[in-house]
Amino acid sequence: MQKLLTTKQVAQAIKVSESSLKRWCYQGLLTAIRTAGGHRRLALDDVLHFLRKSGQKLVRPELLGLPSNTGQAAVVMGRAREKVRDALIAGDEDQCRRIVFDLYLAGHSACEICDHVLATAFHDIGLRWECGELTIYRERRACEIGLKLLQELRMAVRTPLTDAPVAIGGTLSCDPYRLPNSMIELVLRELGWRATSLGTSLPTATIGEAVRDSRPRLLWLSVSHIESVPTFLAEYAHLHGVATGTGTAVVVGGRALTAEIRRQMAYSAYCDTLRHLAAFASSLASMDVERNPHNKSDGANPRSECRPGGDAN
Amino acid sequence: MQKLLTTKQVAQAIKVSESSLKRWCYQGLLTAIRTAGGHRRLALDDVLHFLRKSGQKLVRPELLGLPSNTGQAAVVMGRAREKVRDALIAGDEDQCRRIVFDLYLAGHSACEICDHVLATAFHDIGLRWECGELTIYRERRACEIGLKLLQELRMAVRTPLTDAPVAIGGTLSCDPYRLPNSMIELVLRELGWRATSLGTSLPTATIGEAVRDSRPRLLWLSVSHIESVPTFLAEYAHLHGVATGTGTAVVVGGRALTAEIRRQMAYSAYCDTLRHLAAFASSLASMDVERNPHNKSDGANPRSECRPGGDAN
DNA sequence: GTAGAAATGGACGATTTGAACGAATTATGT
DNA sequence: ACATAATTCGTTCAAATCGTCCATTTCTAC
Incomplete structure (x- = not known):
């Protein structure tokens, strides 16, 4: 039973754009089979072979490695919750991080992610733990992972201004x-x-x-x-x-x-x-x-691409 | 989460030309992987590792997704301990982070930093707390900050291989x-x-x-x-x-x-x-x-710039 | 101080990449 | 079975990166 992956999955796993993957398939660098409708499907073996040949790094191996998980993109909150829960129980820190950060990068606020994904996932875990369905160390390990994720999210949100409340x-x-x-x-x-x-x-x-x-x-x-x-x-x-x-x-x-x-x-x-x-x-x-209406410059990121030293030329 | 960066990003972050980066990669001073099309991708871990080895200054750490203010001034271990301790007591998270990351980028191992700076700082804090010189919340807040710093350091050290013990x-x-x-x-x-x-x-x-x-x-x-x-x-x-x-x-x-x-x-x-x-x-x-002596390729630097696929034609 | 070596930064055409688009296909829920 | 949401297709195009060469700066040794 050969595992087949979509271009998106592979693109995320090795951190390149889907466009590049399509191009590589077209150039014959990477063999792909097609569905009846013309969509590409990549065999795991072929992908790994291609990676070895081209010397590329598998940035998120968990995306290709987990047999149980189809690894669809988690921009939908609903599925994310169960996926995070299961990954937490399994102690798969990378998988959790991937889902959570996908959501965050897709535009969901940390607040939403906490409310709808993490809180509910840990609620489920708590229930199973109380019922004795879960060994203690799995529950504890899940908490450790959760804390790490929250900490990483904290680093991702912009640092507060010094005059913030x-x-x-x-x-x-x-x-x-x-x-x-x-x-x-x-x-x-x-x-x-x-x-x-x-x-x-x-x-x-x-x-x-x-x-x-x-x-x-x-x-x-x-x-x-x-x-x-x-x-x-x-x-x-x-x-x-x-x-x-x-x-x-x-x-x-x-x-x-x-x-x-x-x-x-x-x-x-x-x-x-x-x-x-x-x-x-x-x-x-x-x-x-x-x-007390003084400066309320939100200034999210207005053109931070300015050349650093103006007088460097 | 294995962050990959382009040469431009890294060049801007450490304020050198892209040409120099390319040359360093070619010389094997900095490990780079390649896309199938031959573009370089630099892992954040490797970049930090290179910075520590070469003593480069990280001018704009925020471009690499790191906390800002890092890598500006190299500090000596001895003074660092008291500075960190005082900053911890004052609840000055940014100051702590700056010192610790400066030490790390200056080439000190996380092990040394923990032993000589953090552990001793918290030892001091513990003593003062037992004597009642320190309010409880300050001690607790210091612990919270310490945990955050350790977590951030954890993200900075190179990610372990999948076959690591x-x-x-x-x-x-x-x-x-x-x-x-x-x-x-x-x-x-x-x-x-x-x-x-x-x-x-x-x-x-x-x-x-x-x-x-x-x-x-x-x-x-x-x-x-x-x-x-x-x-x-x-x-x-x-x-x-x-x-x-x-x-x-x-x-x-x-x-x-x-x-x-x-x-x-x-x-x-x-x-x-x-x-x-x-x-x-x-x-x-x-x-x-x-x-069990199989692959133990440390692969420090012997011409790691090899073009990827030998047999791709 | 000067000559030579080594390192740096910039410029060039050629190539690669990532993002966008409407249209078509696949997945999902009832 | 069917409707709808989500994904992927092929294509185009601007921006980024490649390798290479060369002028300039910095370092080193006499």
């Missing part, structure tokens, strides 16, 4: 869940905030210190686990008092915050999804701009 | 210290291993499962904290049995492993520093090569 946050004591926390930091940075995660399992007192020290515009608390509800509520209330005292908006979220618990809390916003968080953060920032 | 590892239950673990993964990858961290606070049983599933050549255990010594010893003994049963070398290290505890443990190696770990891993790999 500041946000800090983390998780409270006995809550070691890092993934939601990293997602929040990523999404806020994508929106242009200078977001800094303080980490996980933080005593509430030290968060208060951080708020007093750095006077952020926004404080987020990701709450995935609560040890003792009364203690949590008491400590949270104190922290909330500190924050409002310094003009800091407090955003909370996380699956541990049931409606019952939320009823006893005061906050600036509660967010179910990262999209909600993004919306709130945006409105907060725009309010501030209206109140 | 496999290493896995992590920390055991009740040991949440991620930094040493990430350092180990980084150093092993720098040595060419396919190292994968399974995460922290892992039950010993699931590590055993992972060993059985992926049959690594090396298993590392970073032990920064032990809850109950007898439990630890019992569980470790079992895990060590599993590992030796599958031909897996076990490397242990960490400040919680006192001489007294070590006396009651069996292991392939105990490492005080990452340099020790690197030395052991290297000897392990070279032993395997001797025993």
